[in-house]
Amino acid sequence: MHKKLLLISNSTMAGEEYLAWPQPYISDFLNSEKVKKVTFVPYAGVGLDEESLEASYNVYTERVQAVFAKLGFEIESVHQAANPVKMIQEAESIAVGGGNTFHLVAKMHETGIMQAIKEKAETGTTYMGWSAGSNVACPSLMTTNDMPIIQPESFDCLNLIPFQINPHYLDANPEGHGGETREQRIEEFLVVNKNMKVLGLREASLLFVDGPLMKLLGSRPLRFFAFGAAPEEFAPGSDLSRFL
Amino acid sequence: MHKKLLLISNSTMAGEEYLAWPQPYISDFLNSEKVKKVTFVPYAGVGLDEESLEASYNVYTERVQAVFAKLGFEIESVHQAANPVKMIQEAESIAVGGGNTFHLVAKMHETGIMQAIKEKAETGTTYMGWSAGSNVACPSLMTTNDMPIIQPESFDCLNLIPFQINPHYLDANPEGHGGETREQRIEEFLVVNKNMKVLGLREASLLFVDGPLMKLLGSRPLRFFAFGAAPEEFAPGSDLSRFL
Numbered sequence: 056m057h058k059k060l061l062l063i064s065n066s067t068m069a070g071e072e073y074l075a076w077p078q079p080y081i082s083d084f085l086n087s088e089k090v091k092k093v094t095f096v097p098y099a100g101v102g103l104d105e106e107s108l109e110a111s112y113n114v115y116t117e118r119v120q121a122v123f124a125k126l127g128f129e130i131e132s133v134h135q136a137a138n139p140v141k142m143i144q145e146a147e148s149i150a151v152g153g154g155n156t157f158h159l160v161a162k163m164h165e166t167g168i169m170q171a172i173k174e175k176a177e178t179g180t181t182y183m184g185w186s187a188g189s190n191v192a193c194p195s196l197m198t199t200n201d202m203p204i205i206q207p208e209s210f211d212c213l214n215l216i217p218f219q220i221n222p223h224y225l226d227a228n229p230e231g232h233g234g235e236t237r238e239q240r241i242e243e244f245l246v247v248n249k250n251m252k253v254l255g256l257r258e259a260s261l262l263f264v265d266g267p268l269m270k271l272l273g274s275r276p277l278r279f280f281a282f283g284a285a286p287e288e289f290a291p292g293s294d295l296s297r298f299l
Numbered sequence: 300m301h302k303k304l305l306l307i308s309n310s311t312m313a314g315e316e317y318l319a320w321p322q323p324y325i326s327d328f329l330n331s332e333k334v335k336k337v338t339f340v341p342y343a344g345v346g347l348d349e350e351s352l353e354a355s356y357n358v359y360t361e362r363v364q365a366v367f368a369k370l371g372f373e374i375e376s377v378h379q380a381a382n383p384v385k386m387i388q389e390a391e392s393i394a395v396g397g398g399n400t401f402h403l404v405a406k407m408h409e410t411g412i413m414q415a416i417k418e419k420a421e422t423g424t425t426y427m428g429w430s431a432g433s434n435v436a437c438p439s440l441m442t443t444n445d446m447p448i449i450q451p452e453s454f455d456c457l458n459l460i461p462f463q464i465n466p467h468y469l470d471a472n473p474e475g476h477g478g479e480t481r482e483q484r485i486e487e488f489l490v491v492n493k494n495m496k497v498l499g500l501r502e503a504s505l506l507f508v509d510g511p512l513m514k515l516l517g518s519r520p521l522r523f524f525a526f527g528a529a530p531e532e533f534a535p536g537s538d539l540s541r542f543l
Contacts, residue, residue, distance in 0.1 A: 069475050102490040105527065111490075155487050157447075197447050200478060203401075204441055204488040206454040223478040231313050232502065234444060234467040239346075243399050244448040246346040246355075258476065283349065 056179025057266030059088065060215060062192055063185035064222045064256040064273070066153050074122045074185075076259055080272060081183065082126050084263070085148060088181050092129040094146035095119055096172075098162035099154025099187040101204070109134070119152060133168060143171040146180060153186025153222075156199035160191060161207035173213045182215065186222045189256070193219045198244055198253055200237075216264065217252075218298055219244070224255030224278060238278075238286070245282040252298060253280040260291065269295045300423025301510030303332065304459060306436055307429035308466045308500040308517070310397050318366045318429075320503055324516060325427065326370050328507070329392060332425050336373040338390035339363055340416075342406035343398025343431040345448070353378070363396060377412060387415040390424060397430025397466075400443035404435060405451035417457045426459065430466045433500070437463045442488055442497055444481075460508065461496075462542055463488070468499030468522060482522075482530065489526040496542060497524040504535065513539045 061084045066074050074081075085093065100115035101108060116132040123130045130150075136142035143149065149172055151159070163169040169191075176182040176192075184192055190199050191212045198219040225237045235243075241253050256262065260273030271277050271293045279287045279298075289295065305328045310318050318325075329337070344359035345352060360376040367374045374394075380386035387393065393416055395403070407413040413435075420426040420436075428436055434443050435456045442463040469481045479487075485497050500506065504517030515521050515537045523531040523542075533539060 065478070101487050105490065108490075155484075158487075158491065195450075197449075199447065202442060202444070202484040202488055203447060203454060204484075204491045206439075206441075210447060210450040223476070225476060225478070232467070232469060234309070234469070234502075240399075240446040240448075243346050243402075244446055246349060246352070247402065247448045258478075 058176060058215060058264055059084070059179065059181045059266075060176070060192060060264035061181075061183040061261060062189040062216075062220060062256075062264070063183070063261040064189065064224070065258045066185045068259060073118055077185065077261065078122070078126060080261060080263075084181065084183060085128055088148070090128065090148040090181060092131060093123060093148045093150045093183075094142055095130050095132045096149070096151040096159070096163070096168065096188070097132050097134055099152055099156065099159035101155055101158050115152060115154075119150070133166070140167045140171045143168050143175060146175060148181040149175060149183070151182075151184040151188030151191060153188055155204055156187040156190050156196050156201040157203045157205050157207055159187045160196050160210070160212060161205045163191065164208040169213065173215070176213065176215050189220050189222050189262075192216055194251070195219070197248065198241065216299065219251055219253045220262070221253055221255045224257045241280050245280060249282040254295075254298070255280065262295070264299070267296060267299060269299050271295055302420060302459060302508055303328075303423065303425045304420070304436060304508035305425070305427040305505060306433040306460075306464060306500075306508070307427070307505040308433065308468070309502045310429045312503060317362055321429065321505065322366070322370060324505060324507075328425065328427060329372055332392070334372065334392040334425060336375060337367060337392045337394045337427075338386055339374050339376045340393070340395040340403070340407070340412065340432070341376050341378055343396055343400065343403035345399055345402050359396060359398075363394070377410070383410045383412050384415045387412050387419060390419060392425040393419060393427070395426075395428040395432030395435060397432055399448055400431040400434050400440050400445040401447045401449050401451055403431045404440050404454070404456060405449045407435065408452040413457065417459070420457065420459050433464050433466050436460055438495070439463070441492065442485065460543065463495055463497045464506070465497055465499045468501045485524050489524060493526040498539075498542070499524065506539070508543070511540060511543060513543050515539055
C-alpha cells in the first residue's frame, strides 16, 4: 500500500464558509478509497470555546462534522477516545485540522498519536490535513507561521514527505510594516537548514500525494525555495513528483 | 542597583535607514548611565551573509557599530569573544539585536549567556533590545512572530519583566488573507497561559523600565491583552508601572 496524502494550505478563504473551497478535493480523495469514516485530530483548535480545551475540541469537532456530514462522511475525534492511539490504529482515514501548530504537535507527542499516525499513513491509510495539519506531515514544524504558545517535547513531526510546507504562503507584508516578509523568514530557515526544501503553499492550493506522484491542485501557483537558489514558481496542475 | 531596560519594538521603519527612529532613545538611555561601551549579542542575525553564521554575525555587528559610533558609543560583540559569558559578566551595558528569536534563544542557552545576562541586568547593568531582543527580556519566547527555524533547549528567556511583549504588533492581515490575525494568535496564547499578560508593542514604540517604573515611549499606542478581558489601548507616554 502506498501513501495517499491531501495537504491543504488553508481551511477557509476570507469571507467564505468554514472549509468551503476544499470540499470537492476532500470528497474525491476520500471516495477514491471508499472511505466512510474519518478519524479527526482537533488538538490545534485552542480557544474555539474559552471555557476549556476540551470544550474547544468539542466545538471544533462539531464544526468539522457538519461539513463532512454534508459530503457523506462520518467523523470521530481522538479527543473523545479513551485510548487515542488505539483509535488511530483502527482508523479508516485520518484528518488533522488547522489551528495552532505548536499546540497540535505538543499534544500529538504527549498522547503518542504522532508515532501511530506516522505508521498508519506510511502503510496507505489516507491522511488529510489543512494548515497546521499539513505542517505536521513535514519532517518538522519549523516552517509554521504560528505563535509558539506551548513548548512541545520536540519539533519533529510525521515526516511523511521529505520537504517542508509553508501553509498560507503570503507574498507581501501589509503596507508600511517593517517586520520580515514570509520569504525572508523562509530564507532564514534555509540558512540554518541548508539541505531542506520549502514549498510555499498559497491559500486556495493543496498538494495531492499518491505514492511516488505529487501534484499541485487548486487555483494558485506554488513558490519553491532551496538554499542558495532563486525561488521558483509552479503553476496549478504541475507535477511535483521530483520533490518526493 | 535597580533594573534599567529599553525594550524597542522594531529596529527600522519601512523605508528608513537601519536603526534610525530609536536613536534619540538609545542615546538618552546610555548617556543617563554614562555608558561608553556596549556589549552586543548578534545571534538573532542569521542570513545577513549566506556564507556562514559567523560571517552573518560579523555583518550584523558592523551594521550596529556604524549606528552606535555615530551616537558616540563603542560596540563589542559576544560572538568575537573567546569566552562570551566572561564578556557579558564584564559588560558595561548589553544590547540584544533583532532577527530570528528562536535562533537567538538557542544560542543564548547554548553559550550560557542567557543566565549571565539575566544576572547582570537584574543587578542594574543597562539592557537594551529590539524586536527579538525585546522578546528575550520576557519570561519566554512564546509571543514571538518568528519562524521556529531551530529548536532551542528551552523556550525560557531572561524573565526581566513579568509579562510578554509581542513586538511588531500588527492590527490587521493583508486584505483577503485568511490566516489568523495577530490578535487571534495572542488570544490563543492566553488560552494556554491564562495568568500571563501580553503587551502588543506596535512599530515605532518602546518600553522604558527604570526600577519600579515603566513608561510607553514612541509615537503609537500599545494594545494590552489579558485572558477573558477585552483588549485595552494605552497612549504614548502612559505610565505602565502597574504591569511590573
